[in-house]
Amino acid sequence: MKHKYTVLILLITAVGMIFxxxxxxxxxxxxxxxxEIFDILTVVSAVILLLKGGRSLRWGDWAAALVLGAVVTAGMLFATLFSPYPFLGFIKSNAEQAVIRGTFTTLAALGGLVVMRRGGPVQFHAAAGNWRAISKGILLGLVIGLPLAVLNVFALKFTQGHPIQWQSPGAALLDALQPGIGEEVIYRFALWGLLWLMLRKSLPEKAHGISGLLAxxxxxxxxxxxxxxxxxxxALGLGAVLALVWGLPPLLLARRRGLESAIGFHWIQDAARFLAGY
Structure with missing residues (x-):
């Protein structure tokens, strides 16, 4: 009993040391x-998990993960408003970024699905073709996310000191899929699931919540x-405030309504800021 928090302490220490x-x-x-560090660590861990437990996946799991990766890849090829930092400092072009981002998304999704099949904390309804749950989850994410997206635009206007400069709505909607899908799959699905796997034996009743907060x-x-x-x-203070306002909602949505709901929430945040020129 006295050692039940050992794994958690080691995880927190390791994460802190990385930062x-x-x-x-x-x-x-x-x-x-x-x-980049956490993307790579998460995807490598997802691949290891996939090699060990890939047999538990169903055809719908593979299809859903491949579709997500394809959407991210295609979207990055045509992205104009979304311009990520060069990956590891040298992968710069849209085509190169598309390959990396699409591959990472698919592999992270597959790793997350292995965790899901083991009773993990987040459901991915698309893998089962549950369109009712998908549509309701996305709609709820959009409804909850819209007022916070507007707030985010005005916050960016204030902090960056330049006025709103309207951009192409189509480009904003398309480019917002990059962080909306990629980050949610890697952090809200795969990383959360991997952390849950590490904590579920030592903290069986608290693993879902603690691993979600850590992710x-x-x-x-x-x-x-x-x-x-x-x-x-x-950074610590500002990060805590932003985590409370923009971090907790997608966490709760992912846990209660599925990955698609968190993606919907995240997507509307970036669609709004891209549309406004931030």
């Missing part, structure tokens, strides 16, 4: 972005690479 080490390296030399914080604080170097305390 600290990355920030230290970035001060002294070129360093991968925090998102949310990793995703949230990965946005603050530069601020962690300039002002670590500001």
């Amino acid at each position: 600290i080490t990355r920030a230290w390296l970035a001060v002294h030399t070129a360093a991968p972005r925090t998102f 949310m914080l990793i995703h949230n604080y990965s946005h603050f690479d530069d601020l962690f170097i300039q002002s670590p305390l500001t």
Whole structure:
């Protein structure tokens, strides 16, 4: 009993060391972005899990994961408003990014589906073709996300100091699929599931919630690479506020309504900011 929190403490320590080490390296030399580190760790872990437990997957699981990857790949090829950082500093073109992002999305989705088949914390209704659950989940994500998306636009207008500059609605809607699908699949589905697997034996009654919060914080604080170097305390405080306002809703939506609902919430956030020119 006294050792039940050992795995959790080790996980928190490891995550903290990744953030600290990355920030230290970035001060002294070129360093991968925090998102890249956790993307790679999550996808590699998902592949290992897939190799060990891939037989539990059904044809619908494979189809859903491949479709997600194809959507991300195709969308990145035609992206105009979404311009991610060069992956690992040298993968820059839309075509190169499309291959990386699409492959990572598919592999992370497959790993997350292996966890789901083991009773994991997040359901992916598309794998079962449950269109009613899919549509209701996405709609709820959009309804809850829309007012926060508007708030986000005005917050960006205030913090970035330049007025709204309307962009192509079609481009905004298309490009928002990149973070909306990619980040939710990797962090809200695969990483959450992997952390749950690590904690479910030592904390069986709390693993769902704790692993979800940890995955949310990793995703949230990965946005603050530069601020962690300039002002670590500001990064911690601002990250906590943003996690409360924009991190908890997709976490709860994913847990209660499925991955599609979290994707809908995330998508409307980025669609609104791309449309407004941020």
